[in-house]
Each structure stands twice: as structure tokens, then as C-alpha cells.
Amino acid sequence: MDRKSYSSDDDSSFDDELPYLQMSPPPAPKSTPPTPNGRLKLMVHSARQVVTPSFDPLTPYLAGKRQANITVLEEDPLTGGVGIAVNHDGLIVYIGRTDRMRVIYRDFTVDKHIDATGMCVLPGFVDAHTHPVWAGDRIDEFAMKLRGMSYMEIHEAGGGIFSTVDATSAAKTSSIYNALCIRLKKMAESGTTLVECKSGYGLELNKEVRLLEVLQQAKSSQKNTINMSITYCGAHAIPRNSNMEEATKRIVDVDLPYIAHLNKTGKLDVENVDVFCDRGVFSEQHAELILWKAKSLGFQLNFHGDELYPMNSGQMGARVGATAISHLERIGEADMGGMRRAKRTVAVLLPSTGFAMRLRPPPARKLIAARVPVALGSDFNPNVYCYSMPLIMNLACVYLRMTMEEALVAATLNAAASLGKSDKHGSIVYNKFADLVIINSPRWENIIYDFGNHGQIIKFVVMAGNIVKGPKHFDGSLPPRLRTDDVLQKRRRRRSTSLKMEGERKRRHSKCSPPPPPPHSHTQHQSIVCWYEEQIEAIKRKYKEDLQAVTRRYDRALNSKTGLYQCLVQAASHNRHERTDADDIQAGGAGSSSKM
Numbered sequence: 137m138d139r140k141s142y143s144s145d146d147d148s149s150f151d152d153e154l155p156y157l158q159m160s161p162p163p164a165p166k167s168t169p170p171t172p173n174g175r176l177k178l179m180v181h182s183a184r185q186v187v188t189p190s191f192d193p194l195t196p197y198l199a200g201k202r203q204a205n206i207t208v209l210e211e212d213p214l215t216g217g218v219g220i221a222v223n224h225d226g227l228i229v230y231i232g233r234t235d236r237m238r239v240i241y242r243d244f245t246v247d248k249h250i251d252a253t254g255m256c257v258l259p260g261f262v263d264a265h266t267h268p269v270w271a272g273d274r275i276d277e278f279a280m281k282l283r284g285m286s287y288m289e290i291h292e293a294g295g296g297i298f299s300t301v302d303a304t305s306a307a308k309t310s311s312i313y314n315a316l317c318i319r320l321k322k323m324a325e326s327g328t329t330l331v332e333c334k335s336g337y338g339l340e341l342n343k344e345v346r347l348l349e350v351l352q353q354a355k356s357s358q359k360n361t362i363n364m365s366i367t368y369c370g371a372h373a374i375p376r377n378s379n380m381e382e383a384t385k386r387i388v389d390v391d392l393p394y395i396a397h398l399n400k401t402g403k404l405d406v407e408n409v410d411v412f413c414d415r416g417v418f419s420e421q422h423a424e425l426i427l428w429k430a431k432s433l434g435f436q437l438n439f440h441g442d443e444l445y446p447m448n449s450g451q452m453g454a455r456v457g458a459t460a461i462s463h464l465e466r467i468g469e470a471d472m473g474g475m476r477r478a479k480r481t482v483a484v485l486l487p488s489t490g491f492a493m494r495l496r497p498p499p500a501r502k503l504i505a506a507r508v509p510v511a512l513g514s515d516f517n518p519n520v521y522c523y524s525m526p527l528i529m530n531l532a533c534v535y536l537r538m539t540m541e542e543a544l545v546a547a548t549l550n551a552a553a554s555l556g557k558s559d560k561h562g563s564i565v566y567n568k569f570a571d572l573v574i575i576n577s578p579r580w581e582n583i584i585y586d587f588g589n590h591g592q593i594i595k596f597v598v599m600a601g602n603i604v605k606g607p608k609h610f611d612g613s614l615p616p617r618l619r620t621d622d623v624l625q626k627r628r629r630r631r632s633t634s635l636k637m638e639g640e641r642k643r644r645h646s647k648c649s650p651p652p653p654p655p656h657s658h659t660q661h662q663s664i665v666c667w668y669e670e671q672i673e674a675i676k677r678k679y680k681e682d683l684q685a686v687t688r689r690y691d692r693a694l695n696s697k698t699g700l701y702q703c704l705v706q707a708a709s710h711n712r713h714e715r716t717d718a719d720d721i722q723a724g725g726a727g728s729s730s731k732m
């Protein structure tokens with residue numbers, strides 16, 4: 137199997153970064169995940185390519201020049217395509233040659249098979265920033281923005297987030313839930329297997345908790361189709377009847393402790409806390425107060441920073457130990473330095489937002505040069521209606537000037553790191569969840585290049601080994617084409633032939649009797665060749681040191697009986713000290729009667 141590494145030049149100035157493993161074949165894990173009861177959940181067979189950021193399960197993210205490091209396992213014309221096996225916990229237990237995988241797991245019961253012949257397998261996409269739980273729409277505001285109004289002008293006039301808060305408050309919980317599930321389904325069908333989901337269209341405690349409960353219900357009901365990381369974003373705007381001081385105090389003293397309590401009692405599973413830190417929303421100081429409190433309650437910090445105005449979010453995020461900061465359209469050099477020094481804060485860039493709002497794009501190239509790990513998110517929300525990570529990767533390449541390799545890493549491993557989940561998600565590695573996107577294309581880059589066509593190109597989406605999307609009549613049985621396993625059959629045939637020959641050789645030598653005459657009729661040419669093959673195999677075993685020479689001669693001579701005979705004689709002449717099988721051949725094959 138050919139393994140290519142698309143790596144940038146090595147840069148020794150990265151020594152102070154996380155240890156990095158040079159891209160190479162997947163290291164055999166010290167302990168492979170267990171495959172109890174001889175069962176596998178899924179086998180992916182014969183892929184044309186398998187592409188992944190970092191084969192090292194301990195690499196939490198890739199930053200700087202290393203953000204371009206991906207590994208592509210290629211199909212080998214001789215040995216076949218790449219295979220992946222998944223155990224019943226949904227974990228990857230094998231990545232490598234399909235033929236080898238089928239030998240290793242030949243006695244296993246496999247629930248589902250995917251024939252990925254001619255296709256490419258990528259890690260499931262991780263969408264690092266979405267606002268998916270709300271009602272209504274903002275089509276009219278979209279038209280206003282097209283006519284030249286700015287986002288903040290609309291917000292200050294009581295529209296924007298406020299108009300969605302109003303529509304959501306007026307909607308029934310069931311319709312909010314149904315809309316959420318439809319959105320999650322569209323995300324999953326576009327290849328997203330893990331998504332960050334924010335509340336934020338309630339703003340008051342009871343309304344926020346209702347949205348968090350809706351998210352929680354979706355998380356439980358969709359657990360086999362998409363993974364969700366839930367974020368409390370009560371500080372998304374300052375409620376109309378309040379001010380920044382008051383809103384901050386309420387969130388710090390009441391809302392956050394109550395949500396932590398709901399988490400503790402198992403009613404919610406909120407992992408992150410978010411604040412919209414920008415001019416006209418929460419200031420740097422107020423955002424910091426909220427974030428410190430959230431941290432003390434055990435939440436991960438993942439906030440909106442420097443979207444519309446520079447807010448020193450990078451330095452503040454580094455101070456509070458944020459896992460991620462989103463947007464960063466207006467981030468400055470000092471903040472990039474802060475994020476880099478923090479060594480854990482991921483920059484979540486949202487190219488669709490800048491595109492839809494005609495903002496200056498976030499400085500992706502500068503962030504990468506500053507060795508800040510860059511992730512991507514769709515920012516799905518009523519202001520930016522985009523749920524497709526393939527589109528986001530294309531925008532990241534064209535609009536943010538990222539390379540395709542960087543965009544793939546940003547939409548997988550680094551996005552998982554922004555949610556603190558890259559130990560189990562974000563790359564195709566032993567022991568991680570089998571979150572996979574399988575595209576009907578011979579090159580993985582098509583998922584980015586073929587703009588807007590991801591619905592056609594994505595053939596399968598797999599989440600923890602469960603098939604979320606597949607072709608219409610796909611039932612997961614082993615395709616007929618793969619049932620006759622040529623490789624296995626050939627191997628078995630060869631093994632039984634050589635066992636037979638071994639027995640035969642022992643019998644002949646123990647009795648000092650010559651071999652039986654080979655068939656010699658010209659009409660039985662095939663069986664003659666078989667018989668000669670058997671003899672060659674015996675000689676190969678007997679004189680191992682001459683193996684290669686004999687094989688070469690055998691290959692040359694294969695088409696001619698005389699040539700083959702000469703080959704045998706030459707091979708035998710290396711070992712004149714005892715009677716050779718070649719002499720036997722001469723006796724039996726050249727003459728018409730066997731020596732007794």
C-alpha cells in the first residue's frame with residue numbers, strides 16, 4: 137500500500153509545540169480495541185483512498201505548517217484497496233489492506249459491509265459552531281442587508297437576534313424540536329458526524345433552559361445519527377429590558393449555577409459556555425466574568441470574539457483558558473500571540489458568516505502562521521443559513537486562502553479539539569470512533585472542489601460504525617462481487633497444495649522411491665503445468681536460500697516444458713550432494729515410465 141504524506145517543509149522552530157509524529161503507516165497499536173464475541177459492526181472494503189489528519193491518536197490538533205499534514209492511504213493495484221474494521225462499540229479496530237483485514241477477521245460475524253471500491257473515505261466532519269435551535273426565519277432581514285444595512289444596525293433596531301428570540305418564544309416546543317431534528321438530519325447527510333449546538337435565542341433563564349432541554353432531547357433521540365456537544369449561550373445578547381451589568385450578574389449568580397445543577401442531576405449535558413463578546417453586546421470585562429464563573433463550575437469555554445470589532449478576545453481567552461474562540465474576523469497580532477501561547481485555544485473560523493455579511497474575512501493565513509490551531513464551523517443560524525461543511529471547506533479555501541489539506545484538518549481533527557473531543561473524534565485512527573464520510577470519487581479533494589454537489593458525491597455517512605446515510609437499496613450485506621474472495625481462495629489452495637506435497641515428499645523419501653510420473657499428454661497441458669508447479673514448490677521449500685533464483689528461472693521457463701525442465705535441473709545442481717527432485721522429474725517427465 138502506497139502511503140503518501142502531504143507535508144509542508146519541516147520547521148524546527150516548532151520545537152516548542154506539541155510532539156508531532158511524522159506521517160507514516162498507521163502504527164500498530166499496543167493494544168487494539170477489543171472485538172468481543174467475534175463480532176464486528178462494520179467492515180469497509182476496498183477503498184480507493186483513506187485520508188486522515190495524523191495517524192497518531194494522541195495528537196490533539198495540528199497547528200502551523202503542520203496543519204497541512206494529512207495522510208492518504210492509497211489502493212495498491214497488486215494487493216487491492218484499503219479496508220477499515222469497526223467493533224461493536226463503534227471503534228476502529230483495523231485500517232489497512234482489505235485482503236489482510238479479511239484474513240484477520242475471517243471467522244467474525246460482520247453486521248454490515250460497505251463496498252467502497254473506487255471511493256474515498258474521509259473522517260466525519262465536525263462542525264465547531266452552530267445555533268440550530270430556533271423558530272421563524274430572517275429572510276426579510278437578509279433582503280435589508282442586501283440593500284446595505286449592517287448586522288449591528290438591524291440588531292440595534294431590535295431585529296436580528298431579538299427577532300429570532302421573539303419568534304422562538306412564541307413557538308411551541310414540539311415545533312422547535314421538529315425544526316431542530318430536520319436541521320440535524322441535513323447536517324448529518326452533508327457528512328457532519330459531530331456538531332456543536334448552542335442555545336441563545338431565549339436569553340432569559342427559563343427560555344434558555346427550554347432550548348437546552350430541546351437540544352438534550354435531540355441528543356438522546358439522534359444518538360445513532362449525529363453526536364452533539366451542547367453549549368449554553370445565554371449571553372448571546374443583552375435582553376431588551378436589561379443592561380450589561382444586570383445581565384452579567386444574573387448569568388453569573390443564577391443562570392450558570394442552575395445549569396450546572398441540571399447537569400449534575402443528569403437532566404442536561406451542557407459541555408460548553410459561550411458569550412457574544414463584541415461592542416454593543418458583552419464587553420471584554422463582562423465576558424471574562426461570565427467565563428471565569430463558568431470555568432469554576434467545570435464548563436469548557438467556547439465564546440464569540442472579535443467578530444465586528446477588535447475586543448482583545450485572544451488574550452482574554454488565553455487568560456481564562458478557553459478551549460475555543462469563534463469568529464475572530466477582527467483579531468490582532470497580540471491576540472494571535474496570546475492564543476498561541478495558551479497552546480490549547482482553537483480559533484474557530486466561520487467563512488460563511490463573513491461571506492453572508494460581507495465582512496472582512498478572518499485572517500486564516502496569519503493565524504496559521506502564528507501556529508494557532510484553526511478549526512471551521514458552519515455557523516448555522518437564522519442569519520447565516522448554511523449547514524454544509526463541504527461548502528464551508530470550499531469557502532475556507534477560496535475566501536480564507538487555506539489549502540485543501542488545511543481545510544480538511546480544520547473541519548475534522550481541529551474542530552474536534554475545539555470541543556475537547558479529539559481523543560475520540562476527528563481522524564481515522566485505531567481506537568477512535570468510526571465517524572466516516574465515503575465519497576464516490578477517486579480523489580478525496582473532490583469533496584471540496586465539487587462545490588455544492590456534496591449531496592450527490594457523499595455515498596455513505598457513518599457515525600460510530602452506524603450507517604447514517606447510504607444508497608437507496610443498501611442493506612449492508614456483503615456485495616456478491618466480494619463474496620468470492622480470490623485472494624483467500626488462492627491462499628487456501630496454495631496452502632493445501634503445499635501440505636499435500638510435503639506429505640508426498642516425505643513419503644517418497646522415506647521409501648526411497650521415485651515420484652510418480654507426471655502426466656505427459658499434450659492434451660493435458662494444464663495438469664502438466666500444475667505438476668511442475670508442485671515440484672517447484674517442493675524445491676523452493678527444500679532450498680530456501682535459492683528461492684529467488686529459482687523463482688526467476690521458473691518464471692522465465694513457465695511457458696515451455698523444456699525450459700521448465702532446465703530450470704529445475706539448474707536449481708537442483710546447486711545441491712548435488714543428494715538425489716534431487718529434478719532428477720526424479722527427469723526420470724518421470726522426460727521418459728515415459730517411472731523409475732521404481
Ligand SMILES: N=CN[C@@H](CCC(=O)O)C(=O)O
Binds near residue numbers: 267300412440517519
Ligand atoms: N454573532 C453572533 N451570533 C451568531 C449570529 C446570531 C444571529 O444573528 O442570530 C453568529 O455566530 O453568527
